[in-house]
Amino acid sequence: FLKKWLKKSSFYDKVLDFIEGLKEGFKSIKKMKRKNAFWFHTFSIWIMYFLMTYICFFSMEETLHLTASDGLFLLVLGGIGMVIPTPGGVRSYHAIVMIGLSVLGVGTIYLGEGGDPTNPALLFPTIVHVAQTLVAIIMGSIGLLILFVSKKKKNVAS
Template identity: 45%
Template sequence: MKKALQYLISLAVASVLVWFTFKNIDLHTLWEKIKQADYRWVALSAVLALVAHWSRAYRWVLMLEPMGYRPSVFRTTLAVLVGYGANLIFPRAGEVARCGTLNKLEGIPFEKSFGAVIAERLIDVLVLLVLIFLNLILEFDRLKEVFFNFFGEKFKNPLLIGAYAVIGILLLITAYFVFKKNQTKIEQNAFYQKIAKVIGGFASGFLSVRNLKNPTAFLFHTALIWVMYFIMTYVLFFALPETANLSPIAALTIFVMGTIGMAAPTQGGIGSYHFLVGSIVVLYGLSQQDGITLATFLHAMQGMVFVAIFGIIAFLLTLILPNRGINT
């Protein structure tokens, strides 16, 4: 029931954003421009996307090694692709789907691989923060009004924020002392023991990044993933005449905003991606119509078509591949 409610709320948010973004857009013109795009650039972007997904899978393998697992990079890539496909249906379900798929194909315990996924997601957040900071430095004059207007409302009342922080800290302290007082009784509870085992597995996977056997390869693939993400976005600009002259810095801005949009809790970033990218593109001289056209084209190719095709193929392959069991 709770998951169904979350799904409906996510769908409602996406629907509102789609309506708000497209309400003044000529959909016939948008469709005609997308049909006339140069799809050779789309093919190149698809190849770059596969490189990025393979690199993400390889990095995942590197994170599983310290725990004694060395799964096939090919099968791990399939698990990654299945996970991305699952995100099109249920937001944030991709991590669960990819770990479940890897368990099916390689027998690696779910909680172990999931812990590694949590660690890699945190690393990706750090990379994104670096990109946001770099983007603000390079495009400060252009972006300052947008960001200050947005964040200004959030931090309008610092006293209220401080009060919330104090209340949160007090609640955590209270919870800690309640736990310590009843620790022995709580630890004997079967449900607690089950949760503790799962959390232990998560922690093992999460902390595996500290014991990497090849940290140089890990850093290389982290960089490669994000470089491929950027280039696969940038090359799609050349598919549309209206955006072919946008600079790499403009592409960085659009890429960063699009990444934030894709991270929003909506199905495959629908609505949130279009709103953020469509809004930011006008800063580079494009009309609202052309901005939404670009956002729709980028999202359709990268966030829907590539993910759906790769995800379906990967899922079908997982149905015929045998389980190799735990690979240590």
């Protein structure tokens, strides 16, 4: 009964579409000409996300005792929070990292409106999210400038 009901649900179709999309994505990687560059950049991006999470431990006294493995744990939780369909991962990212921090003994869980801004379990994901957003904006702007300058030089040369 449950199996039949699940197969008829739109959620089941979405999960199947997601899995099919993953398969297509991995197939496209096999066809790439510069696979090594792709993997290098992919791992570099994730290492930077990890370092941003880990370095933010040193921004608050309550998180100073956390380890690199705690940073990886929070990075994985944060990634799950970001894929939950909310605009920009706001609230879902903060909530899941807050839960993770409380599991690690930092702060308390509060998922209501207007939580205590001094709660380290709420403050930490806010710091990380702001830092990551600022880096994305700054690096994206630099990338756009480089793109415009290189296109301009290319047009002048032609």
